[in-house]
Structures are given as structure tokens and as C-alpha cells.
Amino acid sequence: xxxxxxxxxxxxxxxxxxxxxxxxxxxxxxxxxxxxxxxxxxxxxxxxxxxxxxxxxxxxxxxxxxxxxxxxxxxxxxxxxxxxxxxxxxxxxxxxxxxxxxxxxxxxxxxxxxxxxxxxxxxxxxxxxxxxxxxxxxxxxxxxxxxxxxxxxxxxxxxxxxxxxxxxxxxxxxxxxxxxxxxxxxxxxxxxx
Numbered sequence: 001x002x003x004x005x006x007x008x009x010x011x012x013x014x015x016x017x018x019x020x021x022x023x024x025x026x027x028x029x030x031x032x033x034x035x036x037x038x039x040x041x042x043x044x045x046x047x048x049x050x051x052x053x054x055x056x057x058x059x060x061x062x063x064x065x066x067x068x069x070x071x072x073x074x075x076x077x078x079x080x081x082x083x084x085x086x087x088x089x090x091x092x093x094x095x096x097x098x099x100x101x102x103x104x105x106x107x108x109x110x111x112x113x114x115x116x117x118x119x120x121x122x123x124x125x126x127x128x129x130x131x132x133x134x135x136x137x138x139x140x141x142x143x144x145x146x147x148x149x150x151x152x153x154x155x156x157x158x159x160x161x162x163x164x165x166x167x168x169x170x171x172x173x174x175x176x177x178x179x180x181x182x183x184x185x186x187x188x189x190x191x192x193x
Contacts, residue, residue, distance in 0.1 A: 001041075001056045004033045006171075008077075008086060009056035015165050016080050026169050045071060058086070059144040060136055078149055084158035096184060107186055110154060117152040121145040156183060156192040 001009040010033065018026035036044070036052070042061040044052035046068060054074065057065060065071045077084065089110065096103045117124045125141035128134065134141070144150065151157075159179045167175035176182050179192045 001033055001035065002037060002058075003035045005030060009058075011162060011166060011171070012077050012080050013056060013075075014169065015161075016075055018165070018169075019080070023168070059147070059150070060134075060141060063140055063144055064136075076149075081158045081161055083149075083151070084161070085156050088156065088159075093184075114152050114154060117145065154187055155190040156187070158193055160193055 001007050001013070004010055010030075013029055013033070014026045017028045021028050034052075036055070038055075038058050038061040041052060041055040041057060042064055044050040045055055045065050055061075055065065056075075066073065077086070089106075091103070122138070122142050122145075125138055125145050128145075129136065129138060129141055145152075156179055159182060160176070163172070163176050163179075163182065166172045180188050183192070
């Protein structure tokens with residue numbers, strides 16, 4: 001996984017371990033994990049080298065891995081949480097206060113990008129390939145953008161499940177009362193969780 005104990009994948013694995021082995025054993029699998037970037041983990045999985053036999057992966061790398069007949073899904077984050085936010089943009093309250101125009105422009109850009117992705121997923125995939133210099137085929141990147149488990153939205157989903165678990169096991173000191181406690185009010189009118 002990208003990093004042990006603190007990455008989204010690490011917390012999801014701890015949540016799955018707690019469900020399988022009991023809450024007190026949430027860290028039971030931590031000793032089996034190593035920190036490895038998604039590209040390096042994909043190389044290790046596809047080549048069969050480096051002693052890596054599994055990876056808690058992310059798009060587009062998981063799509064590359066799953067194209068191989070000898071690689072299959074063991075656990076999905078959706079098995080643990082159901083629909084959820086995977087990527088969240090964040091900044092400090094101080095930055096938001098000191099840079100209101102830049103912050104507002106960022107929010108507007110995210111809204112615009114979300115609409116563009118929804119309106120033209122194939123064009124979005126092509127833009128991503130062009131911007132990153134990726135060698136991935138357009139059809140694969142389009143599948144990533146349009147996968148049934150991928151939703152392009154500004155509405156946070158299942159963030160309280162993360163927060164409650166992390167507080168319960170002592171990763172965080174404070175448990176928010178609501179998902180809105182973790183986000184700025186500009187998205188507070190959304191139906192988040």
C-alpha cells in the first residue's frame with residue numbers, strides 16, 4: 001500500500017481486519033504490509049518479483065493488474081465501506097482565510113472539472129493521457145473514468161465511517177459530530193456522510 005498505517009488503504013485494511021477478527025485485532029495485518037507506491041506495486045505484481053503477492057491498489061493501476069489472468073480481487077474498499085469518497089482535496093483554515101479568491105477559484109474549478117468529466121468521460125480520459133504523458137490505452141483510461149464504482153462528485157461519502165473508526169482505535173483524538181465538521185461550509189449544503 002502507499003503507506004502503512006496512515007494511507008486510505010491501510011485504514012481500510014484495518015477496518016476489514018476489525019470486521020473479520022474483532023475490533024481489538026484491527027491491526028492484526030499491519031505487520032504484513034509494506035509501503036510501496038502504486039506504480040512500483042503494479043510492477044511487482046505484474047512481474048512477480050520483489051516478494052509482493054498482493055496490493056491494495058488504486059485506479060488506473062488496479063485496472064492494469066486485473067487484466068492479468070493470475071491476478072484477482074480479494075477485497076475491495078466497497079466491500080468494507082460501500083460507496084465512499086477516496087480522494088478529498090484539503091487545505092488549512094488559515095490558507096482559506098488568507099487566500100479567499102484563490103480558494104474560491106479552486107472550488108469553482110473543481111465544480112467545472114466535475115461537470116466536464118460527467119459530460120465527456122472519453123475526452124477527459126484523452127486529456128489525462130495527454131497531460132500526464134501516460135502510455136495507457138484510451139479505452140482503459142475511459143473505463144477507469146466511467147467504472148460503475150467511480151463517481152465524480154463534490155459530495156463527501158462515508159467520511160464519518162473513517163472518522164469514527166479512526167477515533168475508536170486511537171488514530172485520532174477527536175471524533176467529529178458530523179461530516180460537516182471536516183469540511184468547509186462551501187459544500188455544507190450537499191448530502192454528504
